[in-house]
Amino acid sequence: MTKGEETRQFIVERSAPIFNTKGIAATAMSDIMAATKLSKGSLYVHFENKEDLAAVVVDYNMQLLAEKVLDTVNSHTNAKDRLFAYFDFFLDSQHSPVVGGCPMMNFGTEADDTNELIRAKVNDVINSSQGIIRDIIEQGIRDGVFKADWNYKEFATVAFAMLEGGILIIRVAGHNAKMKIINKTLKEMVMQQLT
Amino acid sequence: MTKGEETRQFIVERSAPIFNTKGIAATAMSDIMAATKLSKGSLYVHFENKEDLAAVVVDYNMQLLAEKVLDTVNSHTNAKDRLFAYFDFFLDSQHSPVVGGCPMMNFGTEADDTNELIRAKVNDVINSSQGIIRDIIEQGIRDGVFKADWNYKEFATVAFAMLEGGILIIRVAGHNAKMKIINKTLKEMVMQQLT
Amino acid sequence: MTKGEETRQFIVERSAPIFNTKGIAATAMSDIMAATKLSKGSLYVHFENKEDLAAVVVDYNMQLLAEKVLDTVNSHTNAKDRLFAYFDFFLDSQHSPVVGGCPMMNFGTEADDTNELIRAKVNDVINSSQGIIRDIIEQGIRDGVFKADWNYKEFATVAFAMLEGGILIIRVAGHNAKMKIINKTLKEMVMQQLT
Amino acid sequence: MTKGEETRQFIVERSAPIFNTKGIAATAMSDIMAATKLSKGSLYVHFENKEDLAAVVVDYNMQLLAEKVLDTVNSHTNAKDRLFAYFDFFLDSQHSPVVGGCPMMNFGTEADDTNELIRAKVNDVINSSQGIIRDIIEQGIRDGVFKADWNYKEFATVAFAMLEGGILIIRVAGHNAKMKIINKTLKEMVMQQLT
DNA sequence: TATGAATGAGCCTTCATTCAT
């Protein structure tokens, strides 16, 4: 990594929690200056403009979340355990995975009507998130852990929606009581598909 | 209603879709000027500042959505029909109920970390939304439509989360394919509780 | 006094300390609204504009001060006592006579380069203030209290200047230590002219 | 001096007469823009806000006056001559030393009740101004020019007050007739203390 | 006489961006 690439990456990492917390519109380049302690001019050496930086940061935030989820999931081998690990990951998402909440929801709601580029990025990640759930279940069916006739594609969508809805609730509530219910419900739905 | 109250209400109505679509931070008072064709000074006759206006508009948007949902629900008497009407209401929410998407999600995600007043407002409405679902089911149990041992309080939370997650998906996707799955799943869950 | 004249006078009285404390430029019509609890329109019924009101208030403040000084002076008959009462009046002027300090100095410094009308008003009162001192001394000479060859016209100017300079010092200092020195000095100068 | 420091100083110099003439409240940043021909944004590169600029300008104006007075005083060596030079300096102050009049009086009267920071600054300079007079006299006493028992500390205060009062009079009057009287009186008071 | 809604110019300040060094 050249010096330039390093600085660029540094800017992205420092900007990520700010954009995710305040939103793109409410984040000023001066916020990035303060967080990186870089000069105004320096920022523009690495990014054409705020929109450019925001796009990279959106990717970074979503990727960071995906990596953390996968890390957790991959610490298990049994498909059921992997699925449960996925659900449990969001149990305390009020505080942990990425500062500022779920980037899909944050940037998705901000961009849906106003920023086609970011809207498309978020859509891709929403789809691949459901894909991850599907992949786990497919493996489970191949391993004989889950029933072969499970309509798991629909479940993947339902599970993803429930988790996102849960994230909204717990972030606005400030506690995760309702996410526990969602977690329990999802696990029960999975248990019914065990062979 | 005095002239002033009329103007104030007019400003709120014209501002509502703008705030809901662009977000609070990205909405400028000049946007409101353009939408209302009122002068800058006139806006400040009726609202102390942008934050004050935003707070009223957030309430208005959430209330508007709630009223539309209730109107739909109340066109039915049978608890099952009422519940199904609730779910169906969001089937095409990509376009209809309130311009710009679900205000609970839009303002909730924008405000969760940055605006305590609005966060609390959204939290109240999220809770009462689940309360509406609970009320319908309670009536259904009293009427003997639903099983008495249904853990309906948890279902209300699950249903709410699924619908919100679904709204995120369809707004980012630009189509409601996934909401159909959610709708179907919710209805199946209800059917299992019929007496 | 008609109702209108009463209201007009009421506005002036309530505005006086505000203008004298904050200055004309820094006083907003909304400050007057708050102080009088009158509506915006009502203010403009009684005064053409802010400048008009300010001019009347400047007069009022200076007249109020003059009256208070004269009241104090007139509680004595002997010329020396009258002069000393005049000097003593300003000993604690840090707090008392008119809220906000000496209006001649306040409005004089604000208006000297920018408001010809007010500048002229202040100039008149500055002159008549020295006239008051001259009048007292003339009476004292007639009464045989003061030496007939006293160059009292110059003394009147010197005394006035010293008092105004003293007011500046004590208002900026927040205490009247230096005014005591000025007071003592003035009295000594008078004592030398006693017959 | 870096480019930035140069510009900052340039802004201060151009702003100084404007603030001193119109007052802080009545001076708009657009006035500074016009006087410096700098852009609005550029002003805020060098000063956090108007208050910050005003504080620096107040210092600059008072320092400028002090320097000019000291230059005049220092062109003499004999204590009596130095004192007379000090008094003469203000004889034509209606036009000369600093555009807009005495900054101690201008900013002192504007700030006394409303701006603690500036009030304190002015107070410091008022005190050191009297200190200058005291220093001259102390030297004169050491040199045997003035009587050793002169209560010169009180005189310093009296002289300062008389000059400030005189400045008020001549600025409001538009001519310096009264300052001539004050000048003459001060010189006579000094003459009485010659050995 | 009194009200308060309406106005638009102007206020201070922040913004994203550019560019010479």
Place this chain on the structure above:
DNA sequence: TATGAATGAAGGCTCATTCAT
């Protein structure tokens, strides 16, 4: 690559004033 001075449009807001009621 990095700096920070410079820009000017745009931001939220306040101002003095007008006018229909």
